[in-house]
Amino acid sequence: MTETAFQATESLRERSRYGNDPVRVRDLRKSYPNGVAALRGVSLAAYEGEIFGLLGPNGAGKTTTVGVLTTLVRPTAGEALVDGRDVVVDPLGVRRRIGVVFQDSVLDNEFSGVDNLRLHARLFGLPRDIADARIDALLRLMDLYQRADDGVRTYSGGMRRRLEIARALLAGPRILFLDEPTVGLDPEVRNEIWRLIADLRQREGVTIVLTTHYLEEAELVCDRVGILHAGVLVALDTPRRLVDALGEQIIDVRVLSDAAPVAIALTQTGVGSHAPLVASGSVTMASNAPSGDLADVLGSLAGAHAQVVGTAVRRATLNDVYLHLTGGATDHPPAPDGDPR
Amino acid sequence: MTATVVDALAPVATTIDGRVPPWHGFGTLWLRRLQVTTKTASGIIGQLMTPVLWILVVGPALADSLGSFSPGVDYYTFIAVGQVAFLIPFTAMFSGINVIVDKEFGVTREMLVAPVRRAAIPLANAAAVLTVTFVQVAIIVGLGRLRGAHFHTSLSRLPWFLIATALLCLTMYGVAETLALRIGRQEAFGPLIPAIGVTPYFLSGALYPLSVLPDGIQQVGFLLPWTHAVALMRYGLMDGTNPRLDDIWHLGSDPLMAVLSAAVLAAYAALMLTIAVRTFKRTTLA
Numbered sequence: 001m002t003e004t005a006f007q008a009t010e011s012l013r014e015r016s017r018y019g020n021d022p023v024r025v026r027d028l029r030k031s032y033p034n035g036v037a038a039l040r041g042v043s044l045a046a047y048e049g050e051i052f053g054l055l056g057p058n059g060a061g062k063t064t065t066v067g068v069l070t071t072l073v074r075p076t077a078g079e080a081l082v083d084g085r086d087v088v089v090d091p092l093g094v095r096r097r098i099g100v101v102f103q104d105s106v107l108d109n110e111f112s113g114v115d116n117l118r119l120h121a122r123l124f125g126l127p128r129d130i131a132d133a134r135i136d137a138l139l140r141l142m143d144l145y146q147r148a149d150d151g152v153r154t155y156s157g158g159m160r161r162r163l164e165i166a167r168a169l170l171a172g173p174r175i176l177f178l179d180e181p182t183v184g185l186d187p188e189v190r191n192e193i194w195r196l197i198a199d200l201r202q203r204e205g206v207t208i209v210l211t212t213h214y215l216e217e218a219e220l221v222c223d224r225v226g227i228l229h230a231g232v233l234v235a236l237d238t239p240r241r242l243v244d245a246l247g248e249q250i251i252d253v254r255v256l257s258d259a260a261p262v263a264i265a266l267t268q269t270g271v272g273s274h275a276p277l278v279a280s281g282s283v284t285m286a287s288n289a290p291s292g293d294l295a296d297v298l299g300s301l302a303g304a305h306a307q308v309v310g311t312a313v314r315r316a317t318l319n320d321v322y323l324h325l326t327g328g329a330t331d332h333p334p335a336p337d338g339d340p341r
Numbered sequence: 342m343t344a345t346v347v348d349a350l351a352p353v354a355t356t357i358d359g360r361v362p363p364w365h366g367f368g369t370l371w372l373r374r375l376q377v378t379t380k381t382a383s384g385i386i387g388q389l390m391t392p393v394l395w396i397l398v399v400g401p402a403l404a405d406s407l408g409s410f411s412p413g414v415d416y417y418t419f420i421a422v423g424q425v426a427f428l429i430p431f432t433a434m435f436s437g438i439n440v441i442v443d444k445e446f447g448v449t450r451e452m453l454v455a456p457v458r459r460a461a462i463p464l465a466n467a468a469a470v471l472t473v474t475f476v477q478v479a480i481i482v483g484l485g486r487l488r489g490a491h492f493h494t495s496l497s498r499l500p501w502f503l504i505a506t507a508l509l510c511l512t513m514y515g516v517a518e519t520l521a522l523r524i525g526r527q528e529a530f531g532p533l534i535p536a537i538g539v540t541p542y543f544l545s546g547a548l549y550p551l552s553v554l555p556d557g558i559q560q561v562g563f564l565l566p567w568t569h570a571v572a573l574m575r576y577g578l579m580d581g582t583n584p585r586l587d588d589i590w591h592l593g594s595d596p597l598m599a600v601l602s603a604a605v606l607a608a609y610a611a612l613m614l615t616i617a618v619r620t621f622k623r624t625t626l627a
Contacts, residue, residue: 032627064627070454073627092361096456106447110377122369123455 028078056228099168124171138166158189178210219318247273247286366457370465421485423547433513434538437521502577508606509570515613569602
């Protein structure tokens with residue numbers, strides 16, 4: 001998937017030279033009345049037909065960015081264009097071209113699944129015959145056709161999420177925004193949702209901008225990711241390139257007590273591609289050195305430091321990139337079980 | 342995925358591909374709010390219970406026991422019109438709960454990302470509450486007529502009753518929407534429904550003429566939209582009887598005083614709806 005995503009992104013980058021990126025953000029800033037600066041000069045673009053992931057710890061500015069792009073948050077400064085429309089100057093034009101799936105379920109509980117879709121179709125000005133055809137097709141696509149007339153109060157979490165995605169796609173949006181689309185869902189349903197999202201991009205060419213806490217899933221699904229930290233975009237590239245830039249391997253050293261001396265010793269070995277990351281009970285360092293060399297280094301480290309209780313070498317992941325760029329912020333949930341694809 | 346699905350998901354032309362008309366979505370949102378309201382029939386029935394009890398039982402009993410406070414005034418008809426003024430603010434305030442529920446459950450957010458002008462959302466809700474109110478008022482007036490109230494109206498007088506009904510409803514909906522958005526919690530908003538929706542009614546001249554109230558209290562009554570609404574409703578529905586507009590204005594000319602009371606109500610409605618729309622915009626755009 002990573003390889004495919006990488007190749008797809010190269011092609012997308014080529015297309016973006018024409019300057020009609022569905023999402024383009026320049027020096028975006030947002031300060032709330034309480035003085036909190038949620039965004040401090042973010043610039044990014046999502047290319048036509050790609051899945052773009054916004055990652056970052058809580059409070060990093062992900063939801064604020066999506067809020068600005070969906071016209072729910074007014075930026076303090078900077079520019080945000082969605083399908084060429086400025087979110088401040090032409091918010092109705094923006095809203096006509098987007099579909100949004102919120103983190104929390106926002107279905108109208110008083111109505112059935114199909115009535116929720118009909119309401120949305122009317123709000124987006126879909127002619128009745130077209131709306132009926134699309135509703136029918138989307139209910140089938142989302143495997144909700146048999147339950148369409150049931151009240152959404154009776155839907156499971158996965159069904160509600162599928163209905164929300166169907167609703168967001170109903171008016172044929174150019175860009176689909178998904179804010180934490182799988183949070184709170186069990187692993188099986190999460191896999192199903194990710195598969196659906198990947199299919200939509202693959203088959204329909206919808207540009208998808210999503211935020212997620214699940215980094216392993218983002219690594220598999222997203223063509224490119226932007227990592228936000230404290231309102232600043234600290235990285236923007238394909239997951240593959242970000243991981244490669246960090247280093248191929250990750251050295252994990254578990255310690256009983258003070259990790260600082262071990263971190264210093266690890267730095268002095270000279271095998272690290274970046275400074276080690278020290279957390280409670282562990283030291284982590286990225287490296288491009290061959291596995292054999294790393295095994296020797298770790299062997300001598302364990303011999304010299306009694307507090308070392310375990311060592312391991314593994315392939316670097318997007319999670320490691322995230323931790324290094326955000327200084328070890330770990331307020332995201334643990335990686336889910338299972339392959340999201 | 343079948344070819345049908347692919348076709349169905351392709352971008353489509355909509356009725357708003359050009360400039361979005363200012364009224365776009367209004368009808369849809371009005372209908373949605375109406376459907377939500379009618380799905381909770383207990384709310385509509387609950388709002389009607391007290392005025393129905395007054396119309397069918399308490400009103401006739403009081404009229405029989407007390408007679409009339411002045412010659413030529415049928416007390417039962419007098420307070421039957423007053424019950425309309427009781428019902429309207431109560432219904433309007435009650436609808437504030439729907440505003441909170443929509444916000445709590447995220448339905449408002451879904452509307453906010455649709456190509457609909459922000460102002461259309463509270464205004465469509467107000468229109469839906471107005472629709473429900475007119476149905477409820479028709480029930481109360483109908484029951485009053487069956488129970489023996491002597492309503493006398495005409496094509497020139499009935500509009501005054503309808504205008505008073507509409508403007509009082511819109512005024513109180515504006516109050517309800519504003520408070521609901523600012524308070525944001527059902528448990529905090531609930532106690533305000535009787536406090537704001539009902540209490541001022543007792544100072545409005547709905548049950549007795551304003552002139553019998555002590556000085557000071559009377560002046561408070563003059564300021565209330567209820568007072569102007571009740572007087573206008575009587576002007577519209579009790580032709581041939583003193584509508585007590587003179588209690589407020591002391592000008593001698595009923596048509597002139599009716600215009601003045603309607604102007605006061607219109608000002609209240611415009612002010613409260615403007616505040617409600619502004620509050621809605623402010624609380625939904627971070």
